Structure formats: C-alpha cells, structure tokens
Amino acid sequence: MNRSVKSHPFILVEVDECSSDSEGGCYLLDPGEASIKHVDACRKPLKCFTEFPFEEAYRYIYDPGKGCSAREFVVMDASSGKGIYIERGTHLELDELEGYKVILDVEIGSRLGYGDRIGYLLTGKGEVRNIRSRSSGVVVYAAHMPIDKPQKAILLIASDKDVREIKAR
Amino acid sequence: MSERLRLDELDDIDRLIVKHILINAVKHGGKASIGPVINKVLGSRPDLKPRAREIAERIRRFIEVVNSMDTSSQRALLNELDPSALAEKDREETKELPELPNASIGKVVTRFAPNPDYVLHLGNARPAVLSYIYGKEIYRGKMILRFEDTDPRIKRPLPEAYIQIKEDLRWLGVKWDEEYIQSLRMEIYYDLAKKLMEVSGAYIDLCSQEEFRKYRSSRKPCPHRERSPEDNLELFDKMLSGHFGEGEAVVRVKTDLNDPDPSIVDWVAFRIIDTDRYPHPLTGDRYIVWPTYNFASAVDDKLMGVTHILRAREHQQNTKKQIYLYRHLGWRYPEVIHFGRLKLQGFILSKSRIKKLTERYPDRFSGPNDPRFGTLAGLRERGILAETILEIVRDVGIKPTDASISWDNIAALNRKKLDYRSRRLMYVEDPVKICIEDAPRELSSIEARYHPDNDKLGSRILKLIDNDGKLCVYVSRSDIDRLLGGGDSAKVRFMELANVEVYRSGENGAAARYISRDLDDAKRMRLKIIQWVGSNSVNAIVKYPVGLRFRVSRGLIEDSILGLNDHVYQLVRYGFVKVLRKTPKGAVLLYIHE
Numbered sequence A: 001m002n003r004s005v006k007s008h009p010f011i012l013v014e015v016d017e018c019s020s021d022s023e024g025g026c027y028l029l030d031p032g033e034a035s036i037k038h039v040d041a042c043r044k045p046l047k048c049f050t051e052f053p054f055e056e057a058y059r060y061i062y063d064p065g066k067g068c069s070a071r072e073f074v075v076m077d078a079s080s081g082k083g084i085y086i087e088r089g090t091h092l093e094l095d096e097l098e099g100y101k102v103i104l105d106v107e108i109g110s111r112l113g114y115g116d117r118i119g120y121l122l123t124g125k126g127e128v129r130n131i132r133s134r135s136s137g138v139v140v141y142a143a144h145m146p147i148d149k150p151q152k153a154i155l156l157i158a159s160d161k162d163v164r165e166i167k168a169r
Numbered sequence B: 001m002s003e004r005l006r007l008d009e010l011d012d013i014d015r016l017i018v019k020h021i022l023i024n025a026v027k028h029g030g031k032a033s034i035g036p037v038i039n040k041v042l043g044s045r046p047d048l049k050p051r052a053r054e055i056a057e058r059i060r061r062f063i064e065v066v067n068s069m070d071t072s073s074q075r076a077l078l079n080e081l082d083p084s085a086l087a088e089k090d091r092e093e094t095k096e097l098p099e100l101p102n103a104s105i106g107k108v109v110t111r112f113a114p115n116p117d118y119v120l121h122l123g124n125a126r127p128a129v130l131s132y133i134y135g136k137e138i139y140r141g142k143m144i145l146r147f148e149d150t151d152p153r154i155k156r157p158l159p160e161a162y163i164q165i166k167e168d169l170r171w172l173g174v175k176w177d178e179e180y181i182q183s184l185r186m187e188i189y190y191d192l193a194k195k196l197m198e199v200s201g202a203y204i205d206l207c208s209q210e211e212f213r214k215y216r217s218s219r220k221p222c223p224h225r226e227r228s229p230e231d232n233l234e235l236f237d238k239m240l241s242g243h244f245g246e247g248e249a250v251v252r253v254k255t256d257l258n259d260p261d262p263s264i265v266d267w268v269a270f271r272i273i274d275t276d277r278y279p280h281p282l283t284g285d286r287y288i289v290w291p292t293y294n295f296a297s298a299v300d301d302k303l304m305g306v307t308h309i310l311r312a313r314e315h316q317q318n319t320k321k322q323i324y325l326y327r328h329l330g331w332r333y334p335e336v337i338h339f340g341r342l343k344l345q346g347f348i349l350s351k352s353r354i355k356k357l358t359e360r361y362p363d364r365f366s367g368p369n370d371p372r373f374g375t376l377a378g379l380r381e382r383g384i385l386a387e388t389i390l391e392i393v394r395d396v397g398i399k400p401t402d403a404s405i406s407w408d409n410i411a412a413l414n415r416k417k418l419d420y421r422s423r424r425l426m427y428v429e430d431p432v433k434i435c436i437e438d439a440p441r442e443l444s445s446i447e448a449r450y451h452p453d454n455d456k457l458g459s460r461i462l463k464l465i466d467n468d469g470k471l472c473v474y475v476s477r478s479d480i481d482r483l484l485g486g487g488d489s490a491k492v493r494f495m496e497l498a499n500v501e502v503y504r505s506g507e508n509g510a511a512a513r514y515i516s517r518d519l520d521d522a523k524r525m526r527l528k529i530i531q532w533v534g535s536n537s538v539n540a541i542v543k544y545p546v547g548l549r550f551r552v553s554r555g556l557i558e559d560s561i562l563g564l565n566d567h568v569y570q571l572v573r574y575g576f577v578k579v580l581r582k583t584p585k586g587a588v589l590l591y592i593h594e
Helices: B012-027 B034-044 B046-067 B073-080 B085-092 B122-138 B159-172 B186-198 B209-216 B229-241 B293-303 B312-329 B351-360 B376-382 B386-396 B407-421 B477-484 B521-522
Strands: A007-016 A024-030 A035-039 A049-052 A073-077 A082-086 A090-100 A101-104 A117-122 A128-132 A137-145 A152-159 A164-168 B109-112 B144-148 B179-180 B203-205 B250-253 B270-274 B290-291 B308-312 B335-339 B342-344 B403-405 B421-424 B427-429 B431-437 B445-449 B458-461 B465-467 B470-476 B489-494 B498-504 B510-516 B537-546 B549-558 B568-571 B576-585 B586-593
Touching: A073 A137, A082 A137, A082 B568, A090 A101, A090 B229, A101 A152, A117 A152, A117 B510, A128 B229, A164 B122, B012 B034, B012 B046, B012 B085, B012 B179, B034 B046, B046 B085, B073 B085, B085 B335, B109 B122, B122 B144, B122 B159, B122 B308, B122 B335, B122 B342, B122 B386, B144 B159, B159 B376, B159 B386, B186 B203, B186 B229, B186 B250, B186 B270, B186 B293, B203 B229, B229 B465, B250 B312, B250 B335, B270 B293, B290 B293, B293 B312, B308 B312, B312 B335, B342 B386, B376 B586, B386 B403, B386 B407, B407 B568, B407 B576, B407 B586, B427 B477, B427 B537, B431 B465, B431 B477, B431 B498, B465 B477, B470 B477, B477 B489, B477 B498, B549 B586, B568 B586
Parallel strands: A035 A164, B109 B144, B144 B179, B308 B335, B342 B403, B421 B568, B427 B470, B431 B510, B537 B586
Antiparallel strands: A007 A049, A007 A073, A024 A035, A024 A049, A073 A082, A082 A164, A090 A152, A101 A117, A117 A128, A137 A152, B203 B250, B250 B270, B270 B290, B427 B549, B431 B470, B445 B458, B465 B470, B489 B498, B498 B510, B537 B549, B568 B576, B576 B586
16 A cells, blocks of 8 residues: 555454444455445445444454454545455454553554554553564554553554455445 | 804713703793703702702703794704604504593584584683594584673673684584574574473572572472462463563572572573663564573584584583483483683683773774784684694693683794794894995895705795995894994904904994804804894894783884795794785784794
C-alpha cells in the first residue's frame, strides 16, 4: 500500500451469512477483481463480510495460539475507498503497547523493520519508553484503546507478501 | 672478533665462563647479561662459589668482549667451544606446541573473538596467534574471527577498531575462514533465549540488583525464578518491545543456587541498554535487549562449531557460567585451554589509559598506533616485526602461568631478526669536523659494504670532505670527548677508513694524524672503532621514545639513506631505526632499539 488508511479506518470481518438486519451491513468480496462492494445480504460460499467494532475486532480476527488470522478481514479507509485484505491463516505478529499513556506512531499500511519505533508510552513512574517493533512487515491493524486503564494499543503486522490491496466499488 | 678471544689461551674456568656468556648472548640476540651467567657458572661449578666475587669480575670482563661481537661470530665461537651447546639452543628454538586434547587433523575449529572497543595489544595477540596456529597450521581445520560487540554502553565498540583489528591480524599472518559480528546476529540470540526459557533454563528477573543480591546471599531463589515458561516468554516480548527500562528486567540463566562463587549464581544473560542514549555504531537504536558476553559467546561457539577454545585464564569463571547454559540446552561444551596472561613491561597496555591520553593530547600522540603504546599497531610503528611477536607467543605457548615480556626481551628477539637483513649506515650525533693529516689521496672516496656478512645488501661510496687539500670527516662529539678524556691524544680507527691518532687542536677542536689503513693493525693495537660521515651526508633527526616522551638526537647520516627504500636501518654503534620521513635535506628516524 502506498497510502495509509489511518484517516477513517473500519474493519470488515468474514462471516458465514449476512442479512439486511445485520448491524454491520453486508459486503461481498470479489477476490478475482480485488474489490469489495456493499450488498443487502450474502452467505457462504461467497466471500461475505460485515463490519465489526474496530477496537474489539482483534479478538475475532487474531488467533493468539497459532499466531495467525482466525478469519479473513478487510481494513478499509473510508476516505480513499481502498483497503487491505488478509486471508485466513495468514501469519500475523502481534505487538502490544500498554502504559499509563500510549501514543501510536504508525498507521495501517506502514512498513516496519525490526526495531523500528511503533509508539511511545508513559509508565506509571512517569518515564517515557520508546516501543519498537519485534518483527518486520506491514501494519494491517492498529487499534488504540485510550479509555482502558492502563491504556493499550494493539498492532497486527503481516508479511509484505500476504497483504493484498483491494478497492471499494 | 673471535680473534680477540683466543680459546687456546683460556684456562678451564674462563672457557666455562665464555661458554655460558656465549650461550646467553646467542639466546638473547647477541647481548649477554651478567646475572644469568653467574648463576649458570656457579651452578655448574659449585666449588667456585667461595670465589664468586672473582668469577663475577672475570665474567664482567668477558661479557664486554662477547657483547661487542656480532651474532654470527658469537655462534661460530660457541660452536668451536662446545658444539652441543649450540645444538641444544637450536632445539629449544624449534620447540613445538603441545597437542590439544581430543583434536584430530581437519576437524579442529578455533576462534578468536575480540571486542572491537579498541585495537589489539600484545596480550590479545596470544589467543589470536595460538588459535590460528592450532586451528590452521597444526590441525589444518578452521579458524573463525568473531567480533563480540554486544555492550554498546560500557564497552562501546569503535567503528575503526573492526578494521584495525583485521589489519593487525593480517600483519601477524593470522588468516581466518569465517567472520562474524555479534551485533548483527541479535535475532539468533533472542530465539535461543526463548528456547532456554521454554526448557525452564532461564527466567525474567524483575527484581532490583539490590533485592537479587539479598536473595543470592541467603541462597534463596528470587521469587521470579519459578515463573512459567509462557509468562517468561510474554515478559521477554515486552522487554524486546521496550516496555522496560534499563535495570528493570534482566534474563537470568538458572544455575546451582549453592554454587560457591556467588557471581555465577543465576548469571545475567540479557540486559536492557538504552540505545537512544548509547547507540550501537552498527545497529544504532534498533535493539535495546543485549546479550551479555557469556551468553552470546557461548551460543556462538556452539552454533559456529567451535571445538577448541583457547583463552586466558581470567575466563575460567566464564567457562563455568557457560557450562550451565550448555547443560540446559543439552549441548556439549568445547574443549577449553586456559593460558596465562601475557604482559608487556614498561608499556602502556590499558585501553582506558591509551584512550584518555590520545583524546586529551591529540597533538602529542598519533593515536592507538603511537610507538610509545603497547598496542600491536604501536609495536608495528615502533619497528617490531610480526615474526618477533609470533616467536614470543609461540614461546609462551599455552602455559597456564602468566608471562611478562620486557622491552629488552622483545628488542633482543627483534634485533636477531633485523640484524642480517638491515643495511648498516653511519650516523654521527652533534658532529665535529676532524681533518686527517697525511691521509693518502685514495682515501678521498672509498667503497664500503652495507653489511659485513650479507653481500646481497650491496655497498656504497663514502666520500671524505676535501678541506683545502686536507681530507676531513665528521665524528660524534661524544666520541671525541670520550677518546681524549683527560689526555691530549688517542689512537682510534675510523670505521672502514683508517687508523688515526686524534689530538686536541684549537679551542674545543680536534685533528687527526694518519697512521695506517689496515684493519689488522687496528686489531693489533686494540683500537676502538668509531663511525664517521663525510661530504656525502645529510641531516638526521632520531626520535628516541623514553616513556611517554621523545628524546631527540640531531646529527648527520650518510646520504645514501635518501636513495634507498628500506624502512629499517642499523645505525652503527647506535641501534636500529625506522624511517619516519625523508626530505631532500635529510631524514627523520625513530629509534627502535639497540
């Protein structure tokens, strides 16, 4: 991705079935055309997605036991209409920031190398820590939870080769 | 010179004395010392002990004669006196290093692992050279060069040291097959740390140093010691990503809590170094969790297949630490040979002191390669040959005892190697012009060989000064002062030129009368031989290192030095010098040794 999707990100997560009643709406992905579009309803075997609350989505899309994506998901940028598509079973690195205050320094689509700074945090003792990436790849999910105490931020990083760009139709 | 010592004129005691003087001189580059000779003589003839004073006096007299001979004459005389003594000495010189345990041809892998926080000194040369000799020359296996640079805070690596160390090793003739830099292998260490935690061989300790010390001294485990591997791994991830600051978390390797050496108990394998404040010269602030020497070194020895570690005795404690790590991971520890330290007396070897001096006085010291320092680069600058260093290291070998090398020892070995290959030039300090009355005209220009025993070094023309028909030369003022002493005249031989009688002339002046040309005349008259220069001479400055200062001598030297490309010369009756620079008007030289 050349552009980031920081401005207005929202996440669409793969579901078995989706109807017009679904709170998150229904989206159909066409992997061949690398595009996604809004539909009234859809179901498997079509690639059917619905929107999840962004800050909670990592619980559904990431399998910490296996260290990979538990479902397919698309992170979209509302303003540009472009997004990142990750398939199920894709290896993802989880980076977690936790502190009295947490400030993220990367955005979805950022490319990282090992040791690159991903954010800052202020510890309970009032010390500032630079938090660094322990992996390299592309940030495919970055959620900041400023309401939590201590504050938290979660990053998911995928290898370059596993990231596919799609656009909204 | 052996003519001066006629063996058939010596009694049994003198023959014994001369033999031991010659043995000592051959062993020490041509210069015998009185102490060891007295011991040898009285040791082999205890009945002479009551006459020790007289024996010492005889030894003193003969030492002067023997030390004035060149080494080839000394060897010839010793061969004449006792050929078996010379053979013994030669056997000693070619002595071989002992075999390594469990070593077989083609399968030995050794390593030299310097910290590039500074350049190498003589002490470091020992593991480097021995690892090379054993690994490559004796067992025809492999040698690894590994830069151990995982402490960017206390032992901060110097970028130039990575290059200088390799240059020093190449100079010593040390060749390596593989080269590694530990700071570029950090992920490997992290993976192994995780593996170690998975098998409960290590844990994350969040105690302060003070708290940990209390637990350790009471032989109790730190409360974090029994944390589950999963929790340790999670905390390690937090360490890696930067959630902890310096001193807030370390990784410790589990050991026997009752180990008699408290510093071994649960030793630190990783610690946090704030690389924002102490950036690493190669990796900057990329990593903040750094393996300690013991972790990185031990792991690399295994991963690189090192079979034999040759290192100083001071590492014995580290070996004990590393064995715990090997046990946790089910590895077999390589064979370790601990040898003593190699110290160089009278030279500054301390990295911190050299650093301080070069940083504080950049105009007075040229850097770590300054010839007044005991670094390898400094010794090289001073004119010490790599072969000399190799001989010293081979000589001390893998003995567990400390060895102290004096400058005299180094100079003696170096002299032995330089003597035959160095052209000899004449240099006069504080020159005084002396004209020779009645000197035959054919002396106005003479040809002289550069070396009495080495024809390959060629010869040069020495021209005298023509002073209104009189032939004149320059000699050192100190020689004239010594010659004339309290008297008015004295006979002397001007080297390669003529035998003359020098006498006082005018105020503070001197002149000479020609006697003869023949060297045999000089020998018969037991004349002292002094050096001189003539019209084809140029200015010379000789810098003598004395401690941390240079004493400067000014004089005249043969001008052939300007046309030759040698780096080292022997100045007759002065010693060996190295050319620092040349100009059309002269040369600046560095005194190496006698």
